[in-house]
Amino acid sequence: MLDLTYEAPKPKVIAGAKHDWELVIGMEIHAQVASQSKLFSGASTQVGSEPNSNVAFVDAAMPGMLPVINEFCVAQAVRSGLGLKAAINLRSAFDRKNYFYPDLPQGYQISQLYHPIVGEGEVLVEMGPGIARKVRIERIHLEQDAGKSIHDMDPAMSFVDFNRTGVALMEIVSRPDIRGPEEAAAYVAKLRQILRYLGTCDGNMQNGNLRADVNVSICRPGQYEKYQATQDFSHLGTRCEIKNMNSLRFIQQAIEYEARRQIAIVEDGGKVDQETRLYDPDKGETRSMRSKEEAHDYRYFPCPDLLPLEIEQAWVDEIAASMPELPDAKKARFMGDFGLTDYDANVLTAEVANAAFFEEVAQGRDGKQAANWVINELFGRLNKEGLSIAETPVSSAQLGGVIDLIAKGEISGKMAKDLFEILWTEGGEPSEQAAKHGMKQVTDLGAIEAALDALMAANPDQVEKARANARLAGWFTGQVLKATGGKANPAVVGQMVNQKLGL
Numbered sequence: 001m002l003d004l005t006y007e008a009p010k011p012k013v014i015a016g017a018k019h020d021w022e023l024v025i026g027m028e029i030h031a032q033v034a035s036q037s038k039l040f041s042g043a044s045t046q047v048g049s050e051p052n053s054n055v056a057f058v059d060a061a062m063p064g065m066l067p068v069i070n071e072f073c074v075a076q077a078v079r080s081g082l083g084l085k086a087a088i089n090l091r092s093a094f095d096r097k098n099y100f101y102p103d104l105p106q107g108y109q110i111s112q113l114y115h116p117i118v119g120e121g122e123v124l125v126e127m128g129p130g131i132a133r134k135v136r137i138e139r140i141h142l143e144q145d146a147g148k149s150i151h152d153m154d155p156a157m158s159f160v161d162f163n164r165t166g167v168a169l170m171e172i173v174s175r176p177d178i179r180g181p182e183e184a185a186a187y188v189a190k191l192r193q194i195l196r197y198l199g200t201c202d203g204n205m206q207n208g209n210l211r212a213d214v215n216v217s218i219c220r221p222g223q224y225e226k227y228q229a230t231q232d233f234s235h236l237g238t239r240c241e242i243k244n245m246n247s248l249r250f251i252q253q254a255i256e257y258e259a260r261r262q263i264a265i266v267e268d269g270g271k272v273d274q275e276t277r278l279y280d281p282d283k284g285e286t287r288s289m290r291s292k293e294e295a296h297d298y299r300y301f302p303c304p305d306l307l308p309l310e311i312e313q314a315w316v317d318e319i320a321a322s323m324p325e326l327p328d329a330k331k332a333r334f335m336g337d338f339g340l341t342d343y344d345a346n347v348l349t350a351e352v353a354n355a356a357f358f359e360e361v362a363q364g365r366d367g368k369q370a371a372n373w374v375i376n377e378l379f380g381r382l383n384k385e386g387l388s389i390a391e392t393p394v395s396s397a398q399l400g401g402v403i404d405l406i407a408k409g410e411i412s413g414k415m416a417k418d419l420f421e422i423l424w425t426e427g428g429e430p431s432e433q434a435a436k437h438g439m440k441q442v443t444d445l446g447a448i449e450a451a452l453d454a455l456m457a458a459n460p461d462q463v464e465k466a467r468a469n470a471r472l473a474g475w476f477t478g479q480v481l482k483a484t485g486g487k488a489n490p491a492v493v494g495q496m497v498n499q500k501l502g503l
């Protein structure tokens with residue numbers, strides 16, 4: 001495997017009225033666990049069902065109902081942890097996080113504050129070829145999602161849908177190692193990519209399947225290094241937490257706005273209050289939701305309904321043995337085995353299904369050529385039509401067939417594009433379609449020779465001129481190509497012309 005060595009990108013610096021400021025960002029990502037049933041009940045996690053149709057008695061907090069842990073959700077959390085190179089805690093425990101809200105029938109959320117299932121890990125976030133930052137993961141804990149309040153159905157009433165109540169979430173908490181808006185977006189994108197490779201979260205941000213709480217603070221240059229050296233947070237500024245972001249673009253806008261807001265406060269001699277804020281994309285600003293003083297007292301305590309969660313190392317090892325190849329490893333392998341550029345390798349490994357398709361096309365063929373065809377022709381066309389790779393009308397075998405015809409000199413690169421178009425609309429076997437549509441280049445030496453002989457016989461003066469001046473031989477090549485309707489292979493014709501003219 002190729003060893004990718006990286007240098008760290010520079011932190012973003014914002015010039016205030018008085019000083020330069022650096023950004024410090026830490027994220028809490030809520031990722032919905034990909035699972036058929038909920039964390040503590042057998043109710044379905046299906047989205048788009050009739051409201052309140054996927055609700056077990058325990059989800060609705062009926063008296064006397066007890067939660068039963070879903071082993072598959074635990075396995076998914078372990079798999080996610082392994083994917084982030086994190087320590088797996090063989091013993092973890094659930095706590096009650098108490099608060100009152102209409103979409104939370106229990107009046108508490110079962111979460112893991114003190115003993116999360118996953119400990120420290122890391123994510124490599126690339127900011128360009130050879131430039132990447134390691135973002136440390138502090139922990140991943142399992143918790144229940146809440147239901148959904150619906151306020152827009154009736155002007156006078158509110159409704160509540162408990163279908164999402166009790167669905168398993170992983171809260172993935174990073175250290176404050178992210179140093180700018182672009183890095184923050186790249187971090188979320190990378191995490192999403194890893195989870196999708198692992199199959200532990202669908203990562204559909206629009207549906208809120210993956211959402212981020214973004215913690216932002218500012219500090220003077222040099223302060224962050226002191227924090228890094230000591231892990232002492234007092235070197236950093238006070239953080240504000242922007243809740244529930246589910247768009248990479250808005251995450252960047254919110255961070256930028258929030259940093260400038262904090263800089264203005266501090267340069268004005270004020271102090272940043274630690275508070276929870278919301279981003280309003282229409283106004284492009286964050287506003288306060290609640291300050292530290294108003295913060296919930298969650299009255300955390302160990303959930304008496306659940307025993308501590310004990311898992312065995314052998315089970316963790318079993319999960320580790322079934323891990324798929326992850327994005328960084330796949331990218332390095334594509335660059336090494338297929339000679340791809342950093343850019344092409346990123347594009348081809350962005351989604352695991354795309355990577356698999358590319359590998360089928362590239363196997364036993366020229367990797368760079370396969371990459372060009374997959375990225376420029378296939379992905380270009382899929383994008384234009386709004387189709388996913390699963391819906392492609394041209395299979396990997398068909399695309400491979402097109403590349404083989406070019407490699408054998410049977411069709412030209414230009415014709416190959418026409419052939420691709422035919423396969424896209426009509427389907428069929430590439431070689432047969434090329435023949436049927438008269439695309440195959442004449443590599444039949446007999447046919448080329450006959451055309452050339454006739455041409456030389458009809459133009460004795462041209463023959464003489466070309467023998468005296470080799471640069472005029474190209475005329476014959478051009479004429480033969482014309483005579484064969486552009487289907488002769490130019491290299492083959494050129495060679496034969498030289499040979500016949502004795503050049």
Ligand SMILES: Nc1ncnc2c1ncn2[C@@H]1O[C@H](COP(=O)(O)OP(=O)(O)OP(=O)(O)O)[C@@H](O)[C@H]1O
Binds near residue numbers: 026215
């Ligand atoms: N000075 C700071 N600047 C930016 N981010 C910070 C700073 N200090 C801490 N953070 C980040 O804030 C996040 C804190 O998340 P954590 O889940 O530990 O606690 P919380 O936000 O207090 O609790 P809750 O889960 O109830 O929101 C982490 O991602 C951490 O890296």
Ligand SMILES: [Mg+2]
Binds near residue numbers: 028171173
């Ligand atoms: Mg948190």
Ligand SMILES: [Mg+2]
Binds near residue numbers: 028213241
């Ligand atoms: Mg938080």
